[in-house]
Amino acid sequence: MKNKILVTGGAGYIGTHTCIALHEAGYEIVVYDNLSNSSREAINRVSTLIGQPIEFIEGDIRDAESLKQVFLSHHFFGVIHFAGLKAVGESVAKPLMYYNNNVSGTITLLEIMAKFNVKNLVFSSSATVYGDPESLPIDENSPRSCTNPYGQSKLTVEHILEDLAVSDDSWNLIPLRYFNPVGAHPSGQIGEDPNDIPNNLMPYISQVAVGKLAKLNIFGNDYQTIDGTGVRDFIHVTDLAQGHVAALNYLERQVAPVGFLPINLGTGKGTSVLELVTAFSKVSGQPIPYQFADRRAGDIASCYASADKAKNLLEWQAKLSITEMCQDSWRWQSMNPNGYTVT
Ligand code: NAD
Ligand code: UDP
16 A cells, blocks of 8 residues: 545545546545535545545645644645635635635645645646746746736745745645646546536536537637637646646655645647537537637636646656547536536
8 A cells, every 4th residue: 555645625526536546546545625616425426436435524624623633643645735716706706715715725734734744745736827828838937927816826825835845845845737627537427516607618518518508608719829719728637637646656756855846737739619619519419509709808818738847757648638538528417417416
């Protein structure tokens, strides 16, 4: 048995897929989640998929006493820290809630980690920290800036991690900057389960395909891109999950601390909104009615990663294609039209 990992936010979309990948790689896992954006059903399904009950603790990362009890009962090699709120629009309406959850929560977690001398952290950052990129593909040294409280909360945590690494050189702090995670587990048992009308493109397309939503609004067709629609680096969530395993494996291989080490997780390839719509329609055999609408405030034309650092350091590369991303999203959506809610 390999090292034990605390997975905060492990009941969520990326967390559940990563728990499976960690288990398959031989890691022991403990999931800590307050279920504010997830469900016990997700945990049950992960347990079924891995063939054994998952160790799950319902708790909040802002609750120092509860976290302390978790660290007293387990000896962790490190923490993968997914727990956080992620809706950009909601963050504009409720900035204090976002800073409290994402920034204060992370500080509490780091304080407990320091107390228990657990110095390995893999943190869910985002390509949003690059703002409107000056050049493409985006590498890890590109300038960072954010325009909304969600993005600011990620950038602020990155700054905190940088300061921490300067203050004490025994930390290993890897923010993984995700590009656009999509897709679902190939079993169709776990996937993204948005609470309300989806904000993100792939769940919106899936819900149009399954007939829950009438029509996709494509935000902008006058960008300087291949077909005028926005271009993003979509990455299959199971590839993303493997990126976390690769980051832990990397930390296990190190003889000296790495300090603050940001790494992009993307495919390196851009796909336009229209290209994704066409691919999804082909895979699902469903029409995806759409109309062009105004640009969405805060959106940028194109965003795709340089994935070289992950390849060189972590020996990790995304493998799955846009077709596989659409196939798995469609399987999840059609098998679970109401997500984890059993009606
Ligand atoms: P998610 O909402 O599905 O998962 C987050 C999990 O954290 C949920 O299960 C939620 O219940 C839990 N959580 C939230 N606040 C908590 C708290 N205070 N204490 C304990 N648990 C808490 O989101 P996801 O898509 O799996 O994203 C995981 C992480 O990756 C988030 O930090 C998100 O900001 C980041 N990220 C996501 C994307 C994306 O497109 N999905 C892109 C870049 C970065
Ligand atoms: N998009 C769209 N219609 C939607 C949702 C998204 O046209 O209903 C576009 C959006 O303008 C962007 C791309 O799809 O160009 C990806 O958006 P998403 O919200 O999924 O991710 P982001 O890159 O903004 O984090």
